[in-house]
Amino acid sequence: MKKKNVIAIIGRPNVGKSSLFNRVIKEKKAIIEDRPGVTRDRIYGSADWLTRDFIVIDTGGITLENATFAKEIKLQAEIAMAEADVIVFVVNHQEGLLPDDEMIAKLLYKTKKPVILAVNKYDRKMNQDETYHYLTLGFGEPFLISSTHGIGIGDLLDEIIHKLPSPKEQDQTPYPSVALIGKPNVGKSSLINTLTGEQRMIVSPIPGTTIDAVDSLVKYNGKNYLFVDTAGIRRKGKIESLEKYSYLRSLGAINKADFVLLMMDMSEPISDQDTNIGGLAFEAQKPIIIIGNKWDLLPTEMKDRKRREAEIRAYFKYLRYAKIIFISALEKQKIGQIYQAIDDVDASLKRKIQTSIFNEVLNRAQLLNPAPDHNGGRLKIYYGSQVEAYLPTFVIFVNNPDYVHFSYKRFLENQIREQFGFEGVPINLIFRERR
Template sequence: MKKKGIVAIVGRPNVGKSTLFNRIIKEKKSIVEDVPGVTRDRLYGDAEWLTVPFILIDTGGITLQDTKFAKEIKVQAEIAIKEADLILFVLNYKDGICPEDNAVLRILYKTNKPIILVINKYDKKDDFNSSYEYMSLGLGEPILVSSTHGIGIGDLLDKIIENLPKANEEQSNDEIKIAVVGKPNVGKSSFVNALLGEKRMIVSEIPGTTTDSVDSKIEFDNIKYSIIDTAGLRKKGKIYENIEKYSYIRSISSINKSDVVLLMLDISLPITDHDSNIGGFAYEESKPIIIIANKWDLVEKKDSNSMNKKETEIRSYFKYLSYAKILFISAVENIRVKKIFELISLVNANLKKRIKTSVLNEIFNKAQLINPAPNHNGGRLKIYYSSQVEAYIPTFVLFVNNPGYAHFSYRRYLENQIRQHFDFTGVPMKIIFRERR
């Protein structure tokens, strides 16, 4: 399975990082304001150029000044730099090279990551005569862009695709990569320790004590697994007030390179939007997902119906993950932990499941008879023929009269028809409508 490259935009405040981010992902997702330090959170977005997809990270500006969020921004940027495959170092053309630019560069020099020097806020009417000054930074020929006007963006994207790693795109076929994700302090490290049977990870009640993202190898029933535990800060220190922000990029990176995602919740506490956001990224990346409800031992006043009630609560919060299995465990007491391998095997088998074309067409023909498609965009969808195509997740191509007539609710109805006839537990599904010609 191919993983997307990760590109981090880094620089001091007010060089136009957020505007560049919005220009590349083609939407206004990052807050843009002409005030240094306004982008305090890392933001991520999906981008694509010449059919090559990648993930773009927008970071807050690294500053030497003792501002309210300076330390937090520096930590966030360092995490993004650490996880990135490629770094865009952005300068402001109108300011030239400032002391804060050199401070950022000192951080970047230590990374051994490929770096593209981007000179933003450039106007074609300007006479670019500072080439020697920028070349002295040791980052090669700069790319001149204007994020606001779109100047030079195509050249920059060409350079990004050229520098994204290719050797690591295909992962080994003899092991299953498992990403353990969730907000800090839900018990990810305790869970991995229980699976491994050793205290590989630091476990603490303080959120964010896992200091790195570690790949642990394990073999169970002759199947090899690589388990990635992601958690809090890489930075030593006591920056806990905004700690939930720091787990995003770690989770994104882990999800991106995984085969199966284990979304971990602390079931002894209420589910939060942060839980949902992390699950949402795995969903958007079309990853197989298993929801792990950890800390079952801490749930008070349990009875024979407690688990059903909790499952209903989880389902109501994660409606978009209706296909996901839910496993209740206690990592600390090692209750039902090893059962995860059984569920992963089920998911892996369902990923490889293939439906005969004749059977698939019979399912869709009956579906249309029972519930004809509604009028949408001036017409009614008619399915002529369908087949399953080779893809990592189950993917079905439906040849129709007009793809524009397909309402999202009818797509969901057709997916439910397939799931009613075949067990695709734990795996997402893709339905593609194509016009028959």
């Protein structure tokens, strides 16, 4: 299964990590200010280069000084390094190498990860003695960059792609990886215990019992499934220091997973936090199955599955493609439906549509609902076909992609789903001008 690679940007304060982060993701997401400690939490962003998609993590500056948040910043940087496939170690040419740089280099030696040394803020050509100075860090020839002016960034990205695992290496996972996410105390650990048939996780009514993401390999009907139990995600305003890192590790578990199970407590009203958590998996473009747990606690008059499903879909309009099942993890009710749902979604991922049949659907959709005028013109669809990709992806050739209104794109997606299913998985529609 395809997972996005992770690139971590590491360095001491004020070396230009956030500027490099913004340059790579092509947007100003990280806060840039000329004083140490501005970036405290890790910030995630998506980027691409040479057809490879990856996630970039911007971290707070690691320092030897007893500064405010120094320990927390060091911890979250270490978490970022653990998640990363490639680490970019940034130093500041204008200030030269400092003891903090050497301390960070020692941390990086322990990771056994590919490390690329980027010398930022250089304003003139280095002489041989200066280059040798950076070679003493032990990470090979440095890349000379200016993240502010964009100098050397292309060469740096080329090296990042060169050091990433090949797509074939990533596709060798022998079984699906499934991340369980949800608010605290919705029953994730109880479900893991039921699936594994043992008291593997600590089950407690106290929210926050699970601090880290924990893997459990389960065999069912001769097939293996890797379930990852994550810490319950609370509202950001209520996330305390230790929980912050659990939250970030949950984000990492979502990225690495092939499928996401979004669990909710059906004995409680659906909350905005439930929808916010679902949004994390949606933004990561993951196949999603919504699980309504604690069905056994509902009074008989509330056990109308169709009505409860409609209620969930009203809250999760952005997840209209998600499968929904209702279970009781504690009472072991309907647990087999989870495996069936995962297999069904897996089949949707692998579904291939013949080009001729797909174009019949496109033609019928245009007759049923012609495209409206948009951006000074009207969309005309010529033809389309499915292309090889992890998620179902269709390239549609049109007279002008600017004429595609978002509502018409959604209409076409609904027509495709109505004809071919693809339940549980996102669909990518790419519009290109026919030349």
